[in-house]
Structures are given as structure tokens and as C-alpha cells.
Amino acid sequence: MGGDHGPAIVIPGAALTLERRPDARFVIFGDEGQVVPLIDQHPKLKAVTTFHHTEVSVKMDDKPSQALRYGRYKSSMWRAIDATKTGEADVTVSAGNTGALMAMSKFCLKSMPEVDRPAIACLWPTVRGESVVLDVGATIGADARHLVDLAVMGAAMARVVFDLDRPTVGLLNVGVEEIKGVEAVKEAGRILRELNLPQMNYHGFVEGDDLGKGTVDVVVTEGFTGNIALKTAEGTARQISTYLKAAMSRSLMAKIGYLFARGAFAALKDKMDPRKVNGGVFLGLEGIVIKSHGGTDAVGFASATELGYEMARENLMAKVREMVAASARQEASAQEASAQREAAAQAATVQ
Structure with missing residues (x-):
């Protein structure tokens, strides 16, 4: 529901993604009156889509704090992020309000x-x-x-x-x-x-x-x-x-x-x-979220969706966790070695 053009861009973008990634499946959140007629225009997309009606959508000029107050748990943005948290989806893609998307992603998925x-x-x-x-x-x-x-x-x-x-x-x-x-x-x-x-x-x-x-x-x-x-x-x-x-x-x-x-x-x-x-x-979040440019067209939104597809297919989360953990271990080890050297140097000075 976000971006400059809303579902008029998102739905054709999803249909284009499906042409290029035939094994993709979609979970779409939005206003039934605006979204369903567009999905009906793409029978192949409709066949692999689960749709959830939401009455609330985050506005592009909403402050993140406002979006969290009135949009938490019931907006299309929140529910899309929550679908990634619960495992209903592998990745969330949105063209909506960047600040609100980041705030909700941090609140819902955690760092x-x-x-x-x-x-x-x-x-x-x-x-x-x-x-x-x-x-x-x-x-x-x-x-x-x-x-x-x-x-x-x-x-x-x-x-x-x-x-x-x-x-x-x-x-x-x-x-x-x-x-x-x-x-x-x-x-x-x-x-x-x-x-x-x-x-x-x-x-x-x-x-x-x-x-x-x-x-x-x-x-x-x-x-x-x-x-x-x-x-x-x-x-x-x-x-x-x-x-x-x-x-x-x-x-x-x-x-x-x-x-x-x-x-x-x-x-x-x-x-x-x-x-x-x-x-x-x-x-850095416990889930994959992709932010599409709000002013893009269907081709651009498809690029964002396909990027999310690749991130999920290649298990980005596992690779990030692996490297972050390795970095933390090596830095802790380096700090311990540095502390031991300093202690040894101080001991030698006392002697």
C-alpha cells in the first residue's frame, strides 16, 4: 500500500517477478478493494498468492513514532514484517515509508x-x-x-x-x-x-x-x-x-x-x-526486509522483490550470523591477548 503509486505498481511488479522466478510464492497485505481487482488481472499470480485484507496502511509522510502507535499489529506494513517473523514469508518487501519500515522492523524482528x-x-x-x-x-x-x-x-x-x-x-x-x-x-x-x-x-x-x-x-x-x-x-x-x-x-x-x-x-x-x-x-535484523524506492515502477519493484528472493534462497541470514559471530569471537580473543600483554608488561616493570 506504500510508495507513490501503491498496489498499481506492487501487483504488476510481483507478476513480473513470477515470470522470472516461477517458484516464487507471495503473501500480500493491503486493502481488499484496491488490491484484489489488480490481482485478478494476473491469473498466474493469483494462483500462488495468499491475500490478507488490512484496513490500516502507513502513510508516506507519517513519522515512525506515529506509525508505531496506530499501525502496530494491524497495518499492512506491520503484518508483512510479522509474516517474516512467524515464517509465513521468507522476506518482506515494501515501497512504503522508510522510517516507519525501519522502526517497525526493529520493533518486530529485533536486532x-x-x-x-x-x-x-x-x-x-x-x-x-x-x-x-x-x-x-x-x-x-x-x-x-x-x-x-x-x-x-x-x-x-x-x-x-x-x-x-x-x-x-x-x-x-x-x-x-x-x-x-x-x-x-x-x-x-x-x-x-x-x-x-x-x-x-x-x-x-x-x-x-x-x-x-x-x-x-x-x-x-x-x-x-x-x-x-x-x-x-x-x-x-x-x-x-x-x-x-x-x-x-x-x-x-x-x-x-x-x-x-x-x-x-x-x-x-x-x-x-x-x-x-x-x-x-x-x-542486522533477525529477518530479511527489502526497501524499494517509493517512486519506482513495476520493473523497479520487481528488481527489489527478486533481490529479496535471492537473499532468502542463498540464506543471507545464516551467512550474516556466521560472520558477525566470527568477528565477535576474534575481537574478544584479540582483546584478551592485548590484556595479557599489558599485564605481562606491568609485571615485568614491577620486577
Whole structure:
């Protein structure tokens, strides 16, 4: 029921997902009067769908606290999340209010024991293919411990999405030199180097231009910076598209040139299509939740749903738990070894 277009986009998006993933099954929550007529237009989708009527839906401009007060237990958003908690569904996908979705997901699913705060991870198109970037807006600010958690969870997602045994991970910074950046980022880099987890390869610091280059498989930053980077990239893509359209229609020769090069332009348009990488994954929760862009169309919503399908099929939760637990064990071991060294040094000084 959320997003700019509600079920008019969600239902066709689900039908498109079913064409590509014939073994998918759907549990849909929403207003019967709006949703059922749309489902009836897609007989194949209807055959694999369980529908639940809900009279309450979260508005796009609701504050998270408001949504929790009036929408808990009875809204379509809450009940969709709860379906993942109870096992009726493997993953929740919503184009609704981001703040409300995160608040309800944290309240309903809870965070993993070793994770202080969840994050939103997205797929980022690069010249090499795609990278995982997180956090792109779940929480503002981060200490070193949170950045390490983000690196571990992002690496687990990259292992699933890109089928990599040891994805490379970089911390977004104002320079690649170890002396640059705020203390939290430098401390996180030190911890990741010392942990040397076997499931990931810590690359070091990366800069803003490395996002597009695809220098690493996973780029880690806190939510404020990540969200600005995401919105800047989306705006730049639209700006370039506008420039190209204007240039191609400026003169007769430009129009003729476009006719000869339209295959290349079509490939460029496809590469820059934000709908193909739509869907932010909420990481760090005891369940999989995917946030679709509210303004996307059916193609974009299908991308988000298919991303959720892959996350569930490849057992993302198990991989995140495995890596987070391994990180906690190794960090505890490192702290114990450090404490023993300090105790030994103090004892030697006393002697």
C-alpha cells in the first residue's frame, strides 16, 4: 500500500517477478478493494498468492513514532514484517515509508544480538559491475564498532549477491592514507586489519570516486554520508541523461548521429537504469526486509522483490550470523591477548 503509486505498481511488479522466478510464492497485505481487482488481472499470480485484507496502511509522510502507535499489529506494513517473523514469508518487501519500515522492523524482528544498529545496504552500479554500499540512511553517525559491524554484514551480503568467497571491503574516507579521516574511521580500519577475517579481504580506505570505479566489492560508511552519496549519484545519472537528450536533439547532424549510435546509447541507458538496482536490504535484523524506492515502477519493484528472493534462497541470514559471530569471537580473543600483554608488561616493570 506504500510508495507513490501503491498496489498499481506492487501487483504488476510481483507478476513480473513470477515470470522470472516461477517458484516464487507471495503473501500480500493491503486493502481488499484496491488490491484484489489488480490481482485478478494476473491469473498466474493469483494462483500462488495468499491475500490478507488490512484496513490500516502507513502513510508516506507519517513519522515512525506515529506509525508505531496506530499501525502496530494491524497495518499492512506491520503484518508483512510479522509474516517474516512467524515464517509465513521468507522476506518482506515494501515501497512504503522508510522510517516507519525501519522502526517497525526493529520493533518486530529485533536486532541480532551482536549488532547494535541495523543498516540499509544497496547495490551500486560501477564500471566493473556492481558493489554493495552501506549504510545509505538507516542511522546517522557511527563509532568504530558500528563501522566494523557494517563491514562484516556488507561482506556477508556480497558473498551472497556476487558469489564471492572473500569479497574486498573498503572504508569510505577523505583520502586513502591511514593518517586521514575522523578517529572512528581510522579506529575501524585498525580493527579490521587486526581481525583479518577469513571471509573478507580488508582493502583499506577508499575515496568518493572509488564508488563508481568499483575499486572494492563493499564500501562502508555511516548513514548520513551514505545517503548523501546515494542521492548525489541518482541526481548525477538523471543530469547526464538530460544532457544527452538535449545534445542529441540540438541539430540535424546530432539527430543523424544518434541514429547511427542508438545501439550504444541504448546500452548506456540500460547500464544507468536505477530500476535494475532498486532495493535496499535491512541488515542486522533477525529477518530479511527489502526497501524499494517509493517512486519506482513495476520493473523497479520487481528488481527489489527478486533481490529479496535471492537473499532468502542463498540464506543471507545464516551467512550474516556466521560472520558477525566470527568477528565477535576474534575481537574478544584479540582483546584478551592485548590484556595479557599489558599485564605481562606491568609485571615485568614491577620486577
